Structures are given as structure tokens and as C-alpha cells.
Amino acid sequence: MSEPTDTMRLGYVGLGIMGGAMAANLLKAGHPLSVWNRTPEKAQPLLDAGATWCDTAAAVASQSDVVFLNVTDTADVEQVLFSVMGVAAGADEKRGLIVVDHSTISPVATRAFAERLEPYGVTLLDAPVSGGDVGAKSGTLSVMVGGMSEAFDAVLPLLEVVGGTVTHVGPVGSGQACKACNQAAVLGALLGTVEAMALSKKLGLDPTVMLDVVAGGAGGSWQLANLGPKIAAGDHAPGFMVDYLLKDLCIVRDAAAHVGLPLPIVAQAEQLMRSASAMGLGQRGTQAVAAVMEHLGGFRFDDPMPGNDESGETDEA
Numbered sequence: 004m005s006e007p008t009d010t011m012r013l014g015y016v017g018l019g020i021m022g023g024a025m026a027a028n029l030l031k032a033g034h035p036l037s038v039w040n041r042t043p044e045k046a047q048p049l050l051d052a053g054a055t056w057c058d059t060a061a062a063v064a065s066q067s068d069v070v071f072l073n074v075t076d077t078a079d080v081e082q083v084l085f086s087v088m089g090v091a092a093g094a095d096e097k098r099g100l101i102v103v104d105h106s107t108i109s110p111v112a113t114r115a116f117a118e119r120l121e122p123y124g125v126t127l128l129d130a131p132v133s134g135g136d137v138g139a140k141s142g143t144l145s146v147m148v149g150g151m152s153e154a155f156d157a158v159l160p161l162l163e164v165v166g167g168t169v170t171h172v173g174p175v176g177s178g179q180a181c182k183a184c185n186q187a188a189v190l191g192a193l194l195g196t197v198e199a200m201a202l203s204k205k206l207g208l209d210p211t212v213m214l215d216v217v218a219g220g221a222g223g224s225w226q227l228a229n230l231g232p233k234i235a236a237g238d239h240a241p242g243f244m245v246d247y248l249l250k251d252l253c254i255v256r257d258a259a260a261h262v263g264l265p266l267p268i269v270a271q272a273e274q275l276m277r278s279a280s281a282m283g284l285g286q287r288g289t290q291a292v293a294a295v296m297e298h299l300g301g302f303r304f305d306d307p308m309p310g311n312d313e314s315g316e317t318d319e320a
């Protein structure tokens with residue numbers, strides 16, 4: 004494993020919720036950093052902390068040894084890599100730039116991007132993350148990396164600045180494949196939690212009581228423990244938004260279709276998440292999908308339970 008050197012020049016493209024926080028941690032760790040963001044104002048906190056502004060992604064690449072990407076979707080990564088003023092345009096074939104893509108995008112497209120980058124002397128590592136904005140700020144993300152071992156070893160100390168767990172999971176595209184699996188598991192746990200809570204409510208059992216019991220047993224999950232209480236309280240404030248999970252779902256669905264694998268639960272989940280988005284909840288937290296179940300079941304999670312009603316009246320079961 005090679006140690007980070009003070010001579011390693013870093014670049015960052017995409018300074019949104021995740022990228023802004025992760026770039027700040029790299030800067031705090033003492034690495035010189037060049038940055039570009041489509042909306043320049045978002046770079047200001049980093050410039051105030053000592054980062055250098057570049058007018059294009061190509062300019063970032065031309066003065067960096069490692070460039071981190073953190074943009075929204077597959078088409079956005081393609082644009083920042085291959086547009087006229089993109090990363091590839093600023094790469095020098097003889098220098099050997101490493102690009103670390105932290106965005107959550109298609110594993111299939113990632114492999115194609117890696118091939119297209121080869122003539123520019125660029126090695127691509129896909130390194131999607133899990134752990135949300137909280138993990139990005141605290142530098143405790145789980146980072147799943149695909150790509151060549153030599154490049155992984157070279158950037159590992161940098162990834163350890165932003166990640167609590169950094170795992171090399173295989174060749175290029177494997178990091179995104181692992182993230183797609185993660186999102187499939189998240190969906191199952193989230194929708195299982197919503198359905199369990201709906202059943203509990205309709206059977207006259209307080210869902211918060213049910214959650215406390217189930218959390219410690221085989222039905223427990225991160226989704227149940229963290230989002231269950233929010234669903235019970237009708238709290239749809241965003242951590243991770245419905246539309247972002249929907250984007251990830253489409254990545255999961257397309258990756259499965261690419262290998263001819265039916266994923267029936269994911270197909271159902273897509274319709275439920277799309278329903279939530281169509282109900283105007285796309286910018287709310289993923290737990291807002293519970294509103295779809297409320298609509299189907301004709302109840303509200305934050306209605307008082309029978310017996311807890313101040314009137315003392317009870318519903319018929």
C-alpha cells in the first residue's frame with residue numbers, strides 16, 4: 004500500500020451535499036485541492052478553506068493526479084468526463100490520471116466509461132458510498148470500490164479520509180454493482196417496514212410498540228429502526244430523497260435486465276416509489292413512501308390509536 008504523498012495533487016468535480024462535505028474532509032486532511040462545480044457558488048466554503056477554483060472540469064484534471072467525481076446520475080458522469088471541457092480533455096496521456104467516481108450510477112456504463120478513458124491514460128475507479136450526508140460530514144462512509152488494484156492501493160489513504168470502511172470489491176464496475184445490491188436490500192427492508200406497520204395499525208396494535216419488539220429480532224433492520232419511528236410520527240423530512248432512491252432503483256432494474264435477471268420485488272418497489280413521487284413527495288425522505296400505503300389502506304400512521312383517542316371511542320377491527 005502506498006502512502007499519500009504531499010506531492011499528490013487532488014481535484015474535485017461535483018460539490019453538492021456529498022461532494023462538498025467529502026472534499027472538505029480531504030482539504031482538512033492537508034491535501035491541496037482544485038475544484039470545479041457547475042454552480043460556482045457552492046464551491047465558496049471550500050475556496051474559503053483554501054481550495055483552488057478552476058473554470059472547467061478539464062482544468063481540474065490538468066492540474067491533478069487524482070480527480071474525484073460526485074455528480075448525480077450516469078448521464079451526468081458521462082458529461083463531466085467526456086464533454087469538450089470535461090475531465091478527459093484535461094488529462095495528459097503520459098501522466099496517468101486516476102479518476103475516482105463517488106456518484107451512484109450504472110455498473111454497465113461504468114465499465115464502458117473505463118474503456119473510453121484508457122486512450123487518455125486515465126484509470127477509473129468506481130467508488131460509490133453508503134452512509135448519507137451524516138457519514139459524508141463525519142468521514143465515516145462505507146466506500147465500495149471497483150477497479151485495478153494498483154490504482155486502489157494508490158488512493159486508499161485518501162479514501163480512508165472520507166470512509167470508515169473502504170472495501171475493494173473487484174474489477175471496474177464492481178463498486179457500482181455492490182451499491183446496486185445495497186439499494187435492492189434497502190428497498191426490501193423499507194417496504195417490508197411500511198407493510199408491517201400498516202398491518203399493525205389496521206390490526207389495532209400500536210406500530211411504535213410493534214417496532215420496539217421487532218427491531219431486536221429477525222425482522223429488525225436499519226430501515227425499521229431508523230425510519231419506522233419517523234413513519235409512525237408522519238415525519239417525512241428528507242435524509243435520502245424519494246427521487247434519488249427512484250434513480251437508484253432504475254439503475255438496479257437496468258443492471259438486472261442487462262443480465263436477464265427478473266427482480267420481482269424491485270419491480271413492485273419501483274411502482275410504489277414512483278407513486279410517492281407522483282403524489283408530489285419526490286423531494287421528501289424515502290420513508291414518505293408510507294403515504295402510498297396510507298392511501299391504499301385508508302388510514303394515517305399519525306392518527307391516534309383506538310384507546311389512545313381522547314374521546315375514548317374505539318374503532319371496530
Ligand code: NAP
Nearest residue numbers: 017018019020021022041042074075079106107132135136
Ligand atoms: P446533490 O447535492 O444534488 O449534488 C449533485 C452534484 O452534481 C452537484 O454539485 C451538481 O451541480 C452536480 N451535477 C449534476 N449533474 C451535473 C452535470 N450534468 N454536470 C455537472 N455537474 C453536475 O446530490 P448528492 O446528494 O451530493 O449526491 C451525489 C451522488 O451521491 C449521487 O449519485 C447520489 O445518488 C449519491 N449518494 C447520495 C447520498 C445522499 O444521502 N445524499 C448517499 C449515498 C450516495 P450543481 O451544484 O450545479 O447542481
